[in-house]
Amino acid sequence: MGKPSDLVQGTLDLLILKTLLLEPLHGWAIGKRIQQLSREVLQVQQGSLYPALHRLEQQGWIKAKWAESETGRQAKFYALTAAGRSQLEKETANWNRLSAAINLVVGEA
Amino acid sequence: MGKPSDLVQGTLDLLILKTLLLEPLHGWAIGKRIQQLSREVLQVQQGSLYPALHRLEQQGWIKAKWAESETGRQAKFYALTAAGRSQLEKETANWNRLSAAINLVVGEA
DNA sequence: GCCCATACCTAGACTGTCTACAAGGAGCGA
DNA sequence: TCGCTCCTTGTAGACAGTCTAGGTATGGGC
Numbered sequence: 001m002g003k004p005s006d007l008v009q010g011t012l013d014l015l016i017l018k019t020l021l022l023e024p025l026h027g028w029a030i031g032k033r034i035q036q037l038s039r040e041v042l043q044v045q046q047g048s049l050y051p052a053l054h055r056l057e058q059q060g061w062i063k064a065k066w067a068e069s070e071t072g073r074q075a076k077f078y079a080l081t082a083a084g085r086s087q088l089e090k091e092t093a094n095w096n097r098l099s100a101a102i103n104l105v106v107g108e109a
Numbered sequence: 110m111g112k113p114s115d116l117v118q119g120t121l122d123l124l125i126l127k128t129l130l131l132e133p134l135h136g137w138a139i140g141k142r143i144q145q146l147s148r149e150v151l152q153v154q155q156g157s158l159y160p161a162l163h164r165l166e167q168q169g170w171i172k173a174k175w176a177e178s179e180t181g182r183q184a185k186f187y188a189l190t191a192a193g194r195s196q197l198e199k200e201t202a203n204w205n206r207l208s209a210a211i212n213l214v215v216g217e218a
Numbered sequence: 219g220c221c222c223a224t225a226c227c228t229a230g231a232c233t234g235t236c237t238a239c240a241a242g243g244a245g246c247g248a
Numbered sequence: 249t250c251g252c253t254c255c256t257t258g259t260a261g262a263c264a265g266t267c268t269a270g271g272t273a274t275g276g277g278c
Binding site for chain 2: 225228229233
Binding site: 115116118119121122154156157160161164180181182183 | 264265266267268269270274275276
């Protein structure tokens with residue numbers, strides 16, 4: 001599992017889906033966006049990111065399309081599907097449930 | 110990784126250390142305690158719990174001692190060491206940092 | 219005698235993340 | 249033109265924590 005210093009295991013899918021909720025993005029931008037939104041706390045390694053994207057695409061939660069990036073190059077843009085949106089809701093609820101439960105254990109005198 | 114439905118990956122050590130902060134407990138009781146404190150949300154499987162305890166003991170964060178349980182049987186009681194206490198602080202801080210970062214990403218319109 | 223709750227343990231599979239590497243194009247300064 | 253940096257995608261292999269599924273043993277209640 002490497003070192004769980006950059007990410008909490010099992011939350012990457014959630015983070016990716018969430019960043020795609022507003023607009024389609026290409027892989028590289030997704031990593032940057034997560035990093036930026038988390039104020040540089042979360043770092044998504046490429047070796048984690050790309051396999052995750054392929055995983056999500058295979059599940060039918062996101063869909064890829066080649067297009068031109070902001071810098072004028074070809075990039076693979078991923079967009080949330082309907083199934084992806086419902087998956088996002090599910091994962092968000094689960095995260096809230098579990099993190100709240102952990103805080104119950106951790107956060108008491 | 111099985112299914113991350115019962116636990117958030119990488120948080121079990123933290124949960125165990127925290128439950129041992131107040132008083133030494135034996136393995137079986139630790140699992141029950143976590144389950145109870147989290148209001149039945151977190152379920153610690155024995156196949157996760159015992160390897161984790163051995164791992165923590167090997168790191169010098171907890172220390173085992175055989176004693177009699179509440180039900181009058183022999184049980185292995187684990188107590189937090191000094192190193193374990195500082196590790197608990199470290200892991201707590203890390204959890205707060207990371208979960209806050211995730212919430213920054215997830216919890217915005 | 220039998221089952222259930224307590225209490226410990228392990229082997230093997232699963233899987234997500236990490237490190238490290240590979241590859242290529244665009245822009246830019248020297 | 250050479251080399252550097254940034255963008256952009258990707259793979260292979262190692263690593264490690266959790267799960268499933270099994271095992272052993274004791275004591276109490278029926």
